[in-house]
Amino acid sequence: MKILAVTKCPVGVAHTYIAAEKIEKEAKNMGFDVKVETQGSQGIENLLSKEDIDSADYIIIAADVAISEKERFNGKKIIEVPIKTAIKDTKNLLSNLNEKAILQKGEIKNTSFNSEFSFMKSLMNGVSHMIPFVVLGGLFIALSLALGGKAEASGLVIDTNSIYNKILAIGVIGFNLMIPVLAGYIAFSISGRAALAPAMICAVVANDANILGTKSGTGFIGAIIVGFLVGYIVLQINKIKIPKELKAIMPLFVIPIITVLIVSSIFILFLGKPISLLMEFLENMLTVLSKTPSAKILLGFILGAMIATDMGGPINKIAFLFGVSSISLGNPIIMGSVAAAIPVPPLAMGISTLISKELYNEEEKAAGIPALLMGLIGITEGAIPFAAANPKAVLPSIILGSATAGAIAMLLNVTNHVPHGGPIVALLGAITNIAYFFIAIIIGIIVSILALKILKKKI
Amino acid sequence: MIEKELIFTDCIIENLKKEDVLKFFANKISDITKFDENILFNSLLERENISATSIGEFIAIPHAKIENLKEAKIAIFLTDKKILWDEAENEKANIFIIMLSPKNSKNNIHLTILSKIARKLFDEEFVSALKNKNKGEIYNIMKNIIEI
Numbered sequence: 001m002k003i004l005a006v007t008k009c010p011v012g013v014a015h016t017y018i019a020a021e022k023i024e025k026e027a028k029n030m031g032f033d034v035k036v037e038t039q040g041s042q043g044i045e046n047l048l049s050k051e052d053i054d055s056a057d058y059i060i061i062a063a064d065v066a067i068s069e070k071e072r073f074n075g076k077k078i079i080e081v082p083i084k085t086a087i088k089d090t091k092n093l094l095s096n097l098n099e100k101a102i103l104q105k106g107e108i109k110n111t112s113f114n115s116e117f118s119f120m121k122s123l124m125n126g127v128s129h130m131i132p133f134v135v136l137g138g139l140f141i142a143l144s145l146a147l148g149g150k151a152e153a154s155g156l157v158i159d160t161n162s163i164y165n166k167i168l169a170i171g172v173i174g175f176n177l178m179i180p181v182l183a184g185y186i187a188f189s190i191s192g193r194a195a196l197a198p199a200m201i202c203a204v205v206a207n208d209a210n211i212l213g214t215k216s217g218t219g220f221i222g223a224i225i226v227g228f229l230v231g232y233i234v235l236q237i238n239k240i241k242i243p244k245e246l247k248a249i250m251p252l253f254v255i256p257i258i259t260v261l262i263v264s265s266i267f268i269l270f271l272g273k274p275i276s277l278l279m280e281f282l283e284n285m286l287t288v289l290s291k292t293p294s295a296k297i298l299l300g301f302i303l304g305a306m307i308a309t310d311m312g313g314p315i316n317k318i319a320f321l322f323g324v325s326s327i328s329l330g331n332p333i334i335m336g337s338v339a340a341a342i343p344v345p346p347l348a349m350g351i352s353t354l355i356s357k358e359l360y361n362e363e364e365k366a367a368g369i370p371a372l373l374m375g376l377i378g379i380t381e382g383a384i385p386f387a388a389a390n391p392k393a394v395l396p397s398i399i400l401g402s403a404t405a406g407a408i409a410m411l412l413n414v415t416n417h418v419p420h421g422g423p424i425v426a427l428l429g430a431i432t433n434i435a436y437f438f439i440a441i442i443i444g445i446i447v448s449i450l451a452l453k454i455l456k457k458k459i
Numbered sequence: 460m461i462e463k464e465l466i467f468t469d470c471i472i473e474n475l476k477k478e479d480v481l482k483f484f485a486n487k488i489s490d491i492t493k494f495d496e497n498i499l500f501n502s503l504l505e506r507e508n509i510s511a512t513s514i515g516e517f518i519a520i521p522h523a524k525i526e527n528l529k530e531a532k533i534a535i536f537l538t539d540k541k542i543l544w545d546e547a548e549n550e551k552a553n554i555f556i557i558m559l560s561p562k563n564s565k566n567n568i569h570l571t572i573l574s575k576i577a578r579k580l581f582d583e584e585f586v587s588a589l590k591n592k593n594k595g596e597i598y599n600i601m602k603n604i605i606e607i
Contacts, residue, residue, distance in 0.1 A: 013574065064510060
């Protein structure tokens with residue numbers, strides 16, 4: 001017979017472990033197979049795995065406070081006792097499981113350990129750690145551009161001597177850190193501290209165009225891939241049995257070095273080339289479309305969609321650079337379309353957190369206002385926390401919205417002479433047909449918000 | 460974290476009220492460690508009020524996380540009389556193993572050690588050393604647990 005137990009007490013330094021010890025000892029004496037998870041002040045130790053739970057006959061919950069993730073035991077026979085009972089009356093408790101245990105009702109999650117449940121949890125861990133970086137970085141960049149930016153041929157430019165230039169620089173640091181933090185804390189939640197450094201390092205590698213040999217890093221999508229890749233590689237390395245003497249150096253030397261080598265190599269050797277090819281393909285496609293006047297609206301639609309797809313990644317970059325080069329080629333209408341698409345994702349997300357409150361958790365609501373401000377300044381990245389947390393619902397919604405805005409701006413001949421996007425370029429006088437420009441943005445936002453309402457499950 | 464001075468094998472208790480006994484413990488610990496007696500007492504009492512810390516076999520483990528405490532401390536008191544420690548369950552104790560750990564400490568080693576000790580409490584060797592009031596042996600066993 002296999003018995004599992006979870007112990008937890010209010011303070012978490014003593015009873016949790018006494019109860020665990022008692023249950024282990026007594027159960028072994030009685031000839032049972034036993035495993036006890038402790039939820040103490042050192043965190044969760046000896047975690048019960050999906051396999052453990054599947055093969056268990058009974059689960060004892062010895063706790064005076066609510067335990068973490070009780071839903072794991074849905075469909076199992078469980079018995080709940082005060083922690084003192086588990087300590088003092090262990091034998092009695094174990095002898096009477098048959099009569100006392102009751103079936104815990106609730107939906108059984110029939111997924112393995114690498115389930116969507118833990119997948120989402122790891123993703124959320126990365127996103128929630130990333131949000132402050134996006135917020136601070138985005139706000140500093142937005143603030144400095146709004147107050148100190150001038151529209152010039154090379155984009156929004158800030159005087160090198162001005163204080164806004166420093167604020168911009170600080171904001172850029174915050175933004176750059178977002179990538180390693182996202183990857184790092186996804187990996188951390190999968191396999192702990194040893195995974196943190198390799199994931200952060202590899203995420204920066206994956207976002208470095210020079211190292212990859214491409215025109216663009218892989219952005220937040222690359223960071224998510226790195227996070228999961230590193231997390232699961234470290235998980236596998238940890239399963240290898242190694243001599244005790246080597247154990248101490250594993251998380252410090254062996255695991256980080258091996259993991260960084262593996263994951264960096266994957267990105268540099270195997271992903272760099274495909275990304276370059278993809279970018280080349282997209283660029284050619286855009287060039288062909290732009291030479292076909294009848295495909296004008298389609299071109300705007302595709303440019304808008306690309307802007308929202310990876311928000312700072314290679315696809316976004318191609319669309320943006322295509323718009324930029326169109327200015328000097330005397331076709332600023334393409335940049336006009338891009339500029340209308342750029343602010344739609346963050347503006348739509350920001351407004352959606354305000355009017356569709358039921359769709360978002362507290363953390364996301366907190367990221368809503370900063371996203372709005374970033375949108376006004378044309379920083380598409382403000383929508384990344386939302387897209388990373390729920391790609392299935394958010395990405396299609398913002399892609400559709402941006403694409404709509406891009407298509408409308410193109411149709412209405414909006415032009416933009418500055419390589420930057422969002423309402424700010426209109427304020428700085430770089431846009432012609434300003435009214436149409438805003439109409440395009442607003443319709444794009446409405447489309448996104450409606451799509452979010454349909455696609456995003458209520459929280 | 461364990462000192463011979465904090466092992467009291469012959470405590471003569473006059474007043475059997477639980478609060479007074481706790482106060483007596485806090486006073487003794489404060490004498491040796493110079494840590495504020497009232498803070499110790501209040502922290503331990505607060506934990507007892509959540510639920511009494513007696514764990515059977517006449518053992519109780521009052522414990523608390525205490526702000527500004529430099530390092531984890533263990534104190535052991537063996538009392539001459541059995542004290543009613545858990546009124547609800549009518550449970551008495553005359554062996555008290557008090558664990559104090561620093562609050563907000565970044566270093567978690569003391570927690571590991573306390574959890575190790577907690578796991579050893581029902582070891583026959585340890586229980587018999589406690590019952591025989593053998594200070595040297597109690598100290599050695601504690602030290603062994605901590606150093607492993």
